Amino acid sequence: MTSPFEPHDVTWNSVSPRLVTARLVPGTISLGIPAVAGIALAVTVSPWFWILAGVPAVSLLWSFLLVPRQVRAIGYAERDDDLLIRKGVMFRSMVVVPYGRMQYVDVEAGPLDRRLGLAKVQLHTASVGTDAQIPGLPPDEAARLRDRLASRGEARLAGL
Amino acid sequence: MSTPEHEVDRGPAQGESAPDATEELEWRRVHPITPLVRGWAVVGAAVVILGQQTLDGGPRGGLITLVSSGYWWTLLVALGAIALVGWGYSALAWRMTSFAVGDETVHLRRGILFRQQRHARLDRLQSVDIRQPLVARFFGLCELTLETAGGTDSGVAIGFLKGSDADELRAELLARAAGLKVAGKRPAAAQAPSDAVTAHAPEGAPAADLAAVPDAEQPLPVASLEAPQVPVLTVPLGRLIASVVRSGAMITLLLWAAGVVVVMIVTGEWAVISASLPAVLGAGGYLFNRVTGEFDFRVAISPDGVRLRHGMLETRSQTIPPGRVQAVRLVQSVLWRDRDWWRVQLNVAGYGGESEEKNSVLLPVGTREEALTVLSLVLPDLGVDEPRRVLDAGLDGDSRHESSYVTAPRRTRILDPVAWRRNGFTVTGRALLMRRGRMVKILDVVPHERTQSLALSQGPWQRRLGVASFQVHSTEGPVHPEVPHLDAADAAQLMTEQARRARTARAAAGPERWMERQGE
Known part of the structure; x- marks a missing residue:
């Protein structure tokens, strides 16, 4: 199957x-x-x-x-036009977020995260239902991803 | 920027240089009676609070003693003082509020201590609503709300205005948002030839012709901007009441009341009634609001989009321009089935939040024909040869009938014993249709270009059965499109292909300014 x-x-x-x-x-x-x-x-x-x-x-x-x-189950993939995020062991889920639908990108890191060298990237679309966050990224990777998402989003910019 | 006080002291007519220096804005004030209308809210709140205090007054009975004593006039004085404060504050707020309409943006300045300037881009406009609360109706005033898609409280509310002014402003906003050039009410505009090209084609002209009308070079006089509207249908009061009587909330209310009576007879305790009063009042209030809010519901179509008009105590007149509808739901509760009544709800960005219940209804109750008619108003083309057959199959078909729907496999009847046959989806050239529910039947329609993001989810039982649930994320609103328990392979394929279809559809989508042809 x-x-x-x-x-x-x-x-x-x-x-x-x-x-x-x-x-x-x-x-x-x-x-x-x-x-x-x-x-x-x-x-x-x-x-x-x-x-x-x-x-x-x-x-x-x-x-x-x-x-x-x-943590091992969390994965993300950048495709040409959208970002895939999956997570979950028992209850699995996968989200597809088209770059053109992104409204903004958040990068967050709490005190513990900073100490461990981690950051969380969260994508927001016009829908509140979009649960697209990638936790546990190294700060460099988070910054790279943020810039990449922002530039790709701009290239494919659309209204709502 | 000058200081706030200074800024306001300049008369509304003097204008101010906008960010775009070439554009001259004409600042306008809202109607001077506004403070009187707004101030009533304070008095109303005071009366409600006093009333509650009296009811909860306890042994001494607080206010009742006061009113029956010789000092009853102090109560009136107190109310008068509260009203004066309310009106005084509203008057100050009125002085500080002004708005202006530019070529591309609407500007609103307001706030007494904390000054706020809001610029809303007209090409991001999602809807224009004119609201008339009961008090404002005595004065013939309206409030105009312009929704943009910025989330809760992102709209621009301009109020109150004289009814005719509000209509004129709405027409102007919609025309500018549609991409027509509009002349302001300055002398230059007055010289425009009287036989200027009218903004919109005559009534009843097909939509395809309407798109070709605008003459971008020639500014249009404001008076000719009002788009002609064609009435489509009205909801008769009898049917509205019957639909509410047959609604789920009413059934719950009656069952509850019956339960309370039974408990009271068995126990002989009167206290049961007062204990269950809040729940009954809550349900009753919901039903009351539904009848008054959806009273005299009228649907009309104009080149600027769908027009809805409804309300008894507070009337609302909504305009939803083309391409602003993010998702549509047709829903039928169990007791509506023998009449074949359907309710049509929709998601519009900016309509979410507390007013969702009032705003997001496209048709409170209607026959199947009417429901499909209003659906075709907001989504004129589904991209199939026989839309009626596809829609009928979505409304009440299931996997026993031959249709284009991909349905959940038989093995999911353990997960969803009642409605497993209904769960399914079909893809047309322009939209994704998802059906589910057997007691409460639901058909969700999402145009491909309005898909925000997609999700698949799978619990442990679903994994064992090799199925997964598919979800489309739409903007905030009553419609949450999903198909539960699809075969894993179907779900995976739908996910991949829907992402691709959404992309292609977005690339080909019409312009934000619906009167402009693409490529101009």
Whole structure:
């Protein structure tokens, strides 16, 4: 069975593996603190607190297993007239954004992203439904992509 | 730029040099009664707040005690003071508001403390609406809203204007946006020969001839700009009410009411009524708004596009120029089926957001013939030999009938047991048609050149069955075109080919200024 997410004439670029770290750090902090607190309470107060410790700990373990696969699943490809972005392991999706439909391009990097040398490129069309973002790009690549998208968009400029 | 105060103190007639130095703008003020009309909103809000306070007043009954005591006049004084503040503020705001129409842009200056200047490009104009709220109607005033595609609150609202002025301004804006040369109301224009070429061809002329009319060299007098309009249909009040009675919201409301009565009889608690009151009021308000908003709905066509006119308390007159419709949806709820009634909604860039419910209706309820007629007004050519057959198959056909639709495979009946036979799409020369839904039947039509982006998605169950859902992203609005559970190969092929078709169609699309021929 052919997968609709593998168009035959497309070579996919993957994003930086450092995105795994960038995604796991916030999760580890927000889930790790309740887990540690739960363990401490379970040891000191009552064994019932193992439940409190267990839920975040399992979620944390799950995210350690899932996030690397998710990051590997993110891909983008520049074709002559449009940009393809795909993502998802269980729930997969793929977006085609024609260059001529782009209204503007955002490049964003939070403090953690900057430290890890990552940036996110987001494309906006006139539709709010367009969910076209490429997270985890090295800044050089993000800048290159931004300029390229902007110039291609200009060359194929159309109204709405 | 000079200081804001200085700028405003110059009379509207003196003009100002625009960014484009050759163009001289004639600044105009809105109608002087505007503050009176706007000020009412403040008084209305005050009365509502006071009323709520009274209702929630609790044991002492606040206002009721006050009104029945000897100090009732203080209430009137307070309301008067609030009204004065409201009117005073509106008067200041009026003084600070002025607008001008240039060859390519509309300029609006407003704001008291935070001055705002907005320039809207006319070739980006998406629609021109004239709105007349109830209070404004007493004074014969209208507000004109010009939508551009910049997202929420990107439009230019010019108000209030005298009814005839608003019509004239609309005609001027549309003519300029259409690419006609318009002479201002300056003396030079007055010398234009009286037998100047009229802006538009006579009524009933085919659209192909209309495109050839403009004489780009000769400025046209404003008076001749109003495009002639041909009435297409009106929605009778009886049918509108019947359609609302048979709508999903009404059914929910009745079921809810029945449930409340049953619960009340069983438990004997009166409190059930007051607890369910907000939900009932909400649903009732929705139904009321639908009837008043879509009251006396008239559809007409003019060379400047589709004209819609509707409303009881607040009347709206919308003009949607050609090529501005991003997507159209024909929808039939389950109780409309025996009458074969359809509702037609559309996406227009700039119409999204809170006013979506009021703006984005092309036909509130109509027979199949009427629905297809209004569809043909906004999308005249579907690019197939037998459009009627393709549309009928889209409206109520399913995979048991022979048609050009590519349908979801039989194995998807687990995912969508009710409507799997309906899920499908077909491609015509000009548009993509997507149908789905069996209880509530939906047909979405997206012209190829209006496709923004495309998406495929696949969940774990869909992957096991080898199917995927296809989505077309359109601008904000009620239409979200998609086809669920297509065979993976069909979906992949549709994705690739639709991207290509959208590209070719955009390259061949008509000009933004609909009266200009391409290549001029």
